[in-house]
Amino acid sequence: MDLFVIMAAAYFALLGLAMVFRKKTRTLSGPWWFLFRAFFPNWQFFHGLGPAPRLWVRTQGPDGQWSDWRMHYPRKARHPLQWLHNPEVNLALSHQNLVEHLSSDIYDLPENGDIRSHASYRLVTRLARQAAMTNWAASSPLATESSAELRSFQFEVRLLFLPDHQASLLLQSPVLPWTT
Structure with missing residues (x-):
């Protein structure tokens, strides 16, 4: 247990040190910052209300x-016991958080930048593949059809303007081949 505490403290100390020496820009970027973001949700909703990705x-x-x-947009039915243990809803929230992080990365992308890196x-591509498999299973007319029969899938990130539910396209992926 002591080794875990030491490793966690060293991890956060390294990230804190990197924050001190980072470039003075408004946006944190780089592969190591993404690991740090995994501990915290996307807090951009505090900056004002706007469209939801x-x-x-x-x-x-x-x-x-x-x-x-x-x-x-996974929504799960809630039960009183979920106040104590709630892994399904937490997983659904983390999936939506991934989409919000991608939306944030798209906005922070420099001109002519490639979001695929x-x-x-x-x-989100992996999440979309999983969602495509679920959608295929739900819409398949024959119970014997499997996701292995899919040719390809595609995903979009759209900004949803509430309360009128108008959507604006933010990102459209290329057609992705279905490989099992």
Whole structure:
């Protein structure tokens, strides 16, 4: 247990030291900062109300037809016991937090920058693949069809303006091949 405390203290001390010597910009960037962000949610909602980023996914079946775009915004039914133990809702919140981090990274991207090199893009791509598998299973007309029959999938990050639910496209991924 003592070794864990020492390692955690060293990790945070290193990140704190890096913060002292970082460039004086408003945005923290770099691969090590993403590891630090994993401990904290995206706090940008304190800067003001605005559009909320949402993940949309579609799949291409074996016949080449594309499904409709479906929003992947996991909401779970709540129970009183979840005040003590709530892993499913916490996981859903972390998934949405990934989409919010990607949205933030897109805004901070320099002109002609490539978002595909960011860890948040790669993580959201994995999340979109998982959402595509879930959507395919839910919309498959035959119970015997599996996700291995999918050709490809695609995802978008759209900004959802509340309360009228108007959406604006922020990012559209290329068509991604379905590899099992």
